[in-house]
Amino acid sequence: MQHVVVFVEHKAGATRKVTFELATEARRLADQLGGKAHAVVLGPGSAAIAEQLKAYPLDEIHLSEDSDVEKFLLAPAVEYLDAAAKSIGSCIILLPNTMLGKDLGGAVAARLSAGMTSDVTEITVEGGRVNCVSPKLGGALITSCTFKDADYGVITIRPNSFAATPGAGAGHVSQLEKPVGNTYAVSIESDVEEGSGELGIEEAPVVISGGRGLGGPDPFTTLLKPLADALGGAVGATRAAADAGWVPYSLQIGQTGKTVSPQLYLAAGISGAIQHKVGMRSAGTIIAINKDGGVPIGEFADLLVVGDLFAIIPELTKLVQEAKAVHA
């Protein structure tokens, strides 16, 4: 028997869809492993998140409103998560595959002498063993791996890979005790949110990406953003665009950027280099707009429209907006 523990990432009480994907998957795994589904929520705003989590089939929600979690880097969260896991006993810890999720996952795995596997897109249970499917080598290989010789396993999960399905659960809420005797070494002096309230590209169901073909920074906001808004998505980019300083690196998709799996990926002015492809090849549908019909992206896009993106995108945005208006 093994329990499942979800680490809930949030910012002052605002969380993202991946939290509910994790909660849903935790229930499914816990049932197969004969254990309970837990969640751990830390820092100011935790109580509000716990209320939202009650709509998902969790057994126990452990929280602490301790403000140290947002005053000091990583260490307080590591202490709480480590202590919670030890009091729950043998368990699988699910975190989102985000910067924070990978940091906490690594630290907690070291403390618990646990196995760790990241960027997982599929989990199965066979004979009490948890098997995780994840891409390696920039997506060139898909591996399945399992935990061994460890009471604990740490899994970071790629957003948009699992369904988020509300359901009834005991939803019992309890307060975590503050780990004693620690002074935290790394203080957070300032914390700036960029593009707050918008979906991150890793979680967006639709990603509208631009490359060198956009020719400068402005078309990202004047051309791609309105289309992304109309389709309920986010704007992404190639490394060529990020290197040129047109967009921040946080929007870069590919081998040295983010990996996304949206339902729809629209690539405008992007050639489809292998280093870009590995970050978006698992999208549901890929559509490309390129003035050159011989580009590599034509080899794997579901649809390549050969034409001028500057002429096509504004018209497409209009069509989508009109269709939405009719349905609204």
Add this chain to the structure above:
Amino acid sequence: MKIVVTVKLVPDANAEKRLDPATKTLDRQPGATVLNPFDEYAIEAALQLKEKLGGDTTVTVFSMVPETGKETVRKALAMGADDAAMLSDPGLAGTDVWGTAYAMAHALKKIGFDLVITGGLAEDGNTGGVPCALAEHLGIPALTNAAKIDIVDGKLHIQRETDSGHQVVQGPLPAVVSVTMAVGEPRYPSLKGIMGAKKKTVTALTLADLGLERPVGSAGAKTEVLSFAPPPSRAKGQIVTAEDGPSGAKIIFDFLKEKKLI
């Protein structure tokens, strides 16, 4: 001030890559390994810091890698690092995140450091867990995802990227700092650097030098690879030429409707 940069060698992303079906570990042919692209940024960050701090600051490259990786490690020296240390041992084959961080921590204690700089992710294993796991094993803080590193009055001042923006954090030395690509484009080795690298010291360490208490390699691993396969390939789709903007938009719009994406 002694900075140690940890670098992993990974199969060349542009060469064909595979796992060895027998051992289910990565097949590392010597010719096909390169510096993990993310670690080039870690080297760059260390060299920038050395230039800023001046004085007796040194940069040591550390890699846990089979001996065949020596030539690739020299590339890091050619970029400007002062010397290197390699931990190589057949007993390390099959090591996972836990064992890597554990063995690296002991090796780093052996060679000594004031600051450890790592990349954010090794492209082959794709875990990103080592930097924080390493800090835990060393019992020192982790300052992760740094975009800018400064040391003022013996304290680390770091601007770091977060999932939703950025932070400024402050912490003590020694520490483990992982970096993002925002530290700046890694420099190319100069011809002088390449020539000089041949004369720089590469210290060889083996497991016998570390006296580990717990098993590493496959025996100590907490994860096991069960199977692997190439990803499902995407079929080639339609290629349609648009006469003008409106017709191109219509083609895409109809396709979205057909796929029920709108």
